[in-house]
Amino acid sequence: MNTWKYILLVLLAIVLGTAIAAFRIFSYENSSALFKNGNWMGTTDLPLGRDNLITAQVTLLAMYAFPSEEAVYLFAQRDVDGNLLHTANDYRISGNINLIKAKYWSITAYGKDLFLIPNEASRYSFNYSNIKTDTTGNFTIILSPTKHNGNWLPTPTNARFNLLLRIYKGEKEYLKELSTTPLPSITKMGIE
Amino acid sequence: MKKAKLIIYGVVFGMLVYLIQYLLIAYLPNVLFGLAKVLSRKPLNTVISPPKTDAKLRRVVLPNPDFVYSVIFYDVSEHDVVLTGEFPDTSQYACIGFYGNNLQPYRVINNQTGVTGSYKIRLTANNSSKLANNANRYFTVQAKTKQGSILMRLLVTDSVHLKQAAEIQRKLMIAEM
Numbered sequence: 001m002n003t004w005k006y007i008l009l010v011l012l013a014i015v016l017g018t019a020i021a022a023f024r025i026f027s028y029e030n031s032s033a034l035f036k037n038g039n040w041m042g043t044t045d046l047p048l049g050r051d052n053l054i055t056a057q058v059t060l061l062a063m064y065a066f067p068s069e070e071a072v073y074l075f076a077q078r079d080v081d082g083n084l085l086h087t088a089n090d091y092r093i094s095g096n097i098n099l100i101k102a103k104y105w106s107i108t109a110y111g112k113d114l115f116l117i118p119n120e121a122s123r124y125s126f127n128y129s130n131i132k133t134d135t136t137g138n139f140t141i142i143l144s145p146t147k148h149n150g151n152w153l154p155t156p157t158n159a160r161f162n163l164l165l166r167i168y169k170g171e172k173e174y175l176k177e178l179s180t181t182p183l184p185s186i187t188k189m190g191i192e
Numbered sequence: 193m194k195k196a197k198l199i200i201y202g203v204v205f206g207m208l209v210y211l212i213q214y215l216l217i218a219y220l221p222n223v224l225f226g227l228a229k230v231l232s233r234k235p236l237n238t239v240i241s242p243p244k245t246d247a248k249l250r251r252v253v254l255p256n257p258d259f260v261y262s263v264i265f266y267d268v269s270e271h272d273v274v275l276t277g278e279f280p281d282t283s284q285y286a287c288i289g290f291y292g293n294n295l296q297p298y299r300v301i302n303n304q305t306g307v308t309g310s311y312k313i314r315l316t317a318n319n320s321s322k323l324a325n326n327a328n329r330y331f332t333v334q335a336k337t338k339q340g341s342i343l344m345r346l347l348v349t350d351s352v353h354l355k356q357a358a359e360i361q362r363k364l365m366i367a368e369m
């Protein structure tokens with residue numbers, strides 16, 4: 001083999017190695033480290049620094065993430081039927097604030113690029129203090145590109161989007177049961 | 193002979209591909225830290241306090257719009273640094289997280305565990321440097337890496353919080369010892 005062939009082989013190895021690394025990092029949805037509870041996936045035991053792959057995935061998707069004892073992040077990109085969230089549909093998030101036992105929690109909508117979704121209302125999230133509930137604590141958030149009354153969270157026009165449920169300083173017992181405890185459900189409107 | 197040579201090249205190529213993907217995954221956090229540090233365009237050991245997060249922020253994915261942040265890219269390779277500031281009362285969640293040069297958190301101090309009011313935190317790379325803990329106000333934090341980041345998060349749910357947050361950001365200071 002001459003030198004050029006060696007160089008070509010090394011370049012090919014770099015391209016292939018990079019592609020494999022990118023594939024493994026972006027395959028987080030199938031990670032065995034994450035539990036799935038309804039629409040949401042996450043973990044209460046982030047192996048940051050212990051597992052290179054999870055560490056890379058978390059760092060890329062949530063730079064400056066906290067350890068689980070401080071904050072838990074639950075990600076949703078599908079509705080209850082397993083379909084990707086897309087603004088071709090409107091969605092309803094239903095839950096009860098009394099069932100989320102934490103110092104602070106919020107549900108934020110992000111575009112496919114994982115940045116906040118620009119909108120005229122400058123409304124990006126709902127949290128424990130600004131969400132409207134009924135007398136028993138039940139709440140509904142409407143996800144739609146068009147304005148709705150109540151807890152309306154604007155979504156982009158004709159695009160996929162994602163949701164993140166943040167739970168800060170969750171109660172210990174609540175976090176223990178987080179993989180099975182009822183969490184807000186995301187349903188496509190019109191088919192409930 | 194030619195077949196044996198091809199097998200050897202194949203094995204070496206496979207090992208090279210494996211090594212490259214392993215290194216990329218293992219060192220991605222360090223690369224991201226380096227990029228964040230360079231893109232901040234600020235000197236090390238300086239407090240950076242961007243405005244409240246909104247859709248215009250396109251630097252860090254999945255930002256929390258309920259938080260006001262201040263960040264410091266620290267360097268304690270030659271001197272310890274002392275961070276001074278103030279926590280709000282427990283009704284407004286606030287915390288300071290210390291991250292290594294791989295963006296992994298190694299210490300979090302928040303105002304939900306009795307730490308409120310003014311504080312002083314000495315960040316050191318030296319094991320023997322100690323600042324006496326005193327009434328939950330003075331801390332010594334052992335830096336896991338000589339360079340890294342300090343991130344202050346302040347929960348802002350209304351205009352009163354926002355005003356308080358601006359004042360707390362203003363009071364956050366860092367000095368080399």
